[in-house]
Amino acid sequence: MTNWYKVGKVVNTHGVRGEVRVISTTDFADERYAIGTSLMIRHEGQKEEFPVEVRHHRRHKNFDLLQFEGYHSINDVEKFKGATLYVSEELLKELDEGEFYYHEIIGCLVITEEGTELGKIKEIIETGANDVWVVQRIGGGKDILLPYIEDVIKDINIEEKIIRVHLMEGLVE
Incomplete structure (x- = not known):
């Protein structure tokens, strides 16, 4: 069974030629959305999945605009609004030491240097200067x-899922 990892969310359509507007949650947008790349689209909580192949990718303002093979009009892609884009585990490349994928960080237990457990990372927010990790207490x-x-971040142990x-x-208040 293939594992799928979130790379973005379809927030709207763009124009009438079947493009979708995506807010990316990947640092590798050019790689993830390269022409010919296979992705999967699924609405959260639903079983129906749509395998798609990237036909065209471009940046526009803060969004990635994607067009998929076989989806040529706005009517074809309306159903993707609000859905999540996923990439197959097989397409993930090895990262350099000290680099991590979001799915490796999310779910990690956060503890202080003194050993106090604070909570688990539930989300990563991309800001201009640095990412912000959201810890659910x-x-x-x-x-x-x-x-x-x-x-702030002193040690990341992906194997033990502890930061x-x-x-x-x-x-902290």
Whole structure:
């Protein structure tokens, strides 16, 4: 069975020629959306999947605009609005040391240097300067927002799914 990993969300159609507007959650948009790349589209909570092949890709403002083989009009792609785009595990390349895929970070337990468990990473937000990791607290409460910078993120152990952090003043209420 093939594992599929989220690379973006279709937020709308674009024009009348079958393009979709995508907010990417990948650092490798040019690679993920290269012509001929196979992707899968699925609405969250639904079983129906649409395998697609990228026909055309371009950047427009903060979006990736994609067109798929066999989908030539707005009517063909309307059904994809709100759906999630996935890439096959087989298309993931090896990363350099110290680099991680989002799916490797999401779900990791976050602990302080003193050993206090804070919660698990539930989301990664891309900002201009650095990513922000959203930690869902153990026992509830307001999420913790951790900037992905050396002063805060001290150690990442993907095998054990543990991230050790230094809580700078003001990060946690």
